[in-house]
Amino acid sequence: MILSAAALLREYGASATSVDRVLAHSGAPRGSVYHHFPGGRTQLIDEAVALAGDFIAGLIDAAMQADDPVEAIDAFFVLWRDRLVESDFRAGCPIVAVAVETNDDAPQLARSAATVFARWQEALAALFLRHGLTEERSRRLGAFIIAAVEGAVIMCRAEQSTAPIEGAAAEIHDLLLHTLRDRPGAGTEPRPKTEAP
Numbered sequence: 001m002i003l004s005a006a007a008l009l010r011e012y013g014a015s016a017t018s019v020d021r022v023l024a025h026s027g028a029p030r031g032s033v034y035h036h037f038p039g040g041r042t043q044l045i046d047e048a049v050a051l052a053g054d055f056i057a058g059l060i061d062a063a064m065q066a067d068d069p070v071e072a073i074d075a076f077f078v079l080w081r082d083r084l085v086e087s088d089f090r091a092g093c094p095i096v097a098v099a100v101e102t103n104d105d106a107p108q109l110a111r112s113a114a115t116v117f118a119r120w121q122e123a124l125a126a127l128f129l130r131h132g133l134t135e136e137r138s139r140r141l142g143a144f145i146i147a148a149v150e151g152a153v154i155m156c157r158a159e160q161s162t163a164p165i166e167g168a169a170a171e172i173h174d175l176l177l178h179t180l181r182d183r184p185g186a187g188t189e190p191r192p193k194t195e196a197p
Contacts, residue, residue: 001022001023001026001028001032001033001036001037001044002044002047002048002051003026003048003051004022004025004026004028005017005022005044005045005047005048006048006049006051006052006094007025007091008021008022008025009045009048009049009052009094009097009098010052010087010090010091010092010093010094010097011087011090011091011092012097013097013100013101014045014097014098014101014103014109015101017041017045017048017097018041019033019040019041019044022044042105042106042108042109045098045106045109046106046108046109046112048094049094049095049098049109049112049113049116050112050116052093052094052095052116053095053112053115053116053119053120056116056120057116057119057120057123059076059079060076060120060123060124060127061123063075063076063127064123064126064127064130069127069128069131069176069180070173070176070177070180072127073124073145073172073173073176074169074173076145076149077149077152077165077166077168077169077172078169080149080152080153080165081156081162081165081166081169084153084156084157084162084165085162089156089157089160089161090157092153092154092157093150093153095113095116095117096113096150096153096154098110098112098113099113099114099117117146120142120146121139121142121143121146122139122142123142124138124141124142124145124146125138125139125141125142126138127142128141128142131180131183132180132183132184133179133180133183137179141176141179144172145172148168148171148172149165149168151164151168152164152165152167152168152169153165
């Protein structure tokens with residue numbers, strides 16, 4: 001049910017992700033909803049946000065092990081581009097789906113989305129910090145990359161085109177090459193590529 005809720009959030013947004021829709025998508029019996037989710041729809045969506053957040057955080061954590069942070073960020077953009085193409089531009093980010101809606105009846109959903117975004121930013125900041133950037137610059141870059149990816153995904157869905165995410169990826173690729181090359185004590189890494197993904 002949590003996986004179904006996350007999938008529905010990606011495609012339809014939070015307001016359209018009802019308990020009935022989750023049950024139809026997952027095939028779960030109705031009685032299981034309130035057994036596993038006594039908080040009802042709000043708890044189900046909250047847990048779907050956490051699951052989606054954990055999934056992307058895991059990808060970022062894996063990228064943190066990369067010797068070349070530019071390649072790691074390139075791969076992050078490619079992942080999102082591929083998801084858009086494979087879903088025919090229907091699948092967006094479930095965290096954004098929750099964050100952009102008012103949710104007056106469930107303000108904790110916005111807080112959960114903010115927590116996920118902060119976690120992703122901190123993970124990216126740790127990657128850049130490990131590669132010699134200052135803490136302040138690392139945090140700003142982490143926030144900027146998350147904002148660029150999320151904004152590009154939204155634009156791609158609206159335009160039915162990968163152009164926005166490819167453009168954002170190329171600009172961030174070049175920005176990171178220059179930023180890491182010019183950092184104090186920089187050696188020869190990372191090596192410039194001939195073109196961005």
